[in-house]
Each structure stands twice: as structure tokens, then as C-alpha cells.
Amino acid sequence: MAEYTRLWNCLALIRLRNPPVNSISTAVLHGIKAGLQKALTDHTVKAIVICGADGKFSAGVQVCDSSVFYNAQCSP
Numbered sequence: 001m002a003e004y005t006r007l008w009n010c011l012a013l014i015r016l017r018n019p020p021v022n023s024i025s026t027a028v029l030h031g032i033k034a035g036l037q038k039a040l041t042d043h044t045v046k047a048i049v050i051c052g053a054d055g056k057f058s059a060g061v062q063v064c065d066s067s068v069f070y071n072a073q074c075s076p
């Protein structure tokens with residue numbers, strides 16, 4: 001999943017959370033998209049920070065989740 005948090009001032013945070021290495025699954029991809037949509041509809045947000053939970057950013061695409069390739073390439 002990806003958690004959206006409205007931070008102080010003009011910042012929004014999207015935190016990737018998919019243990020153990022915050023890989024990008026279809027669910028994480030949808031969470032990122034939902035977070036970006038929230039940030040874009042909040043006109044006070046001027047910058048979006050994307051980070052990973054538990055001190056790691058991300059190991060990239062989640063191996064064994066072939067649908068993530070389709071979603072990454074085909075979703076608007």
C-alpha cells in the first residue's frame with residue numbers, strides 16, 4: 001500500500017509500505033496514484049515527497065506480480 005499524509009506548510013507525503021522492501025505491486029501502484037490525485041486536488045500542496053517505510057525506499061517492481069507491468073504501461 002501507499003499512505004498519503006498532508007504534512008506541514010505546502011508538503012504532502014506518500015509513503016510506500018510493502019514489506020520487506022517496499023516493492024511496487026499493483027496495490028502500491030494504485031496507492032501512489034490515489035495519493036497523487038489527493039495531492040493534485042489540494043491546491044495548497046506545492047511539493048510531494050515519496051519515501052519508503054522502515055528506512056528503505058523501494059526495491060522497484062515486485063517480482064512475481066506481472067500485472068504491475070500492464071498497469072504501469074496502460075493506466076492513464
Ligand SMILES: CCC/C=C/C(=O)SCCNC(=O)CCNC(=O)[C@H](O)C(C)(C)COP(=O)([O-])OP(=O)([O-])OC[C@H]1O[C@@H](n2cnc3c(N)ncnc32)[C@H](O)[C@@H]1OP(=O)([O-])[O-]
Nearest residue numbers: 019020021023024058059060061062063064068069072073
Ligand atoms: C514497468 C516497470 C519497470 C520496473 C523496473 C524496475 O523496477 S528495475 C528494479 C528491479 N529491482 C531490483 O533490481 C532490486 C532487486 N533486489 C535487491 O537488489 C535486493 O533484494 C535489495 C537490495 C532490495 C535488498 O537486499 P537485502 O540483502 O537487504 O535483502 P534480500 O535480497 O535478502 O531480500 C529481502 C527480501 O525481499 C525480497 N525482495 C527483494 N526485492 C524484491 C522485489 N523487487 N520484489 C519482491 N520481493 C523482493 C526478497 O525476495 C527477500 O524476501 P524473503 O526471501 O525474505 O521472503
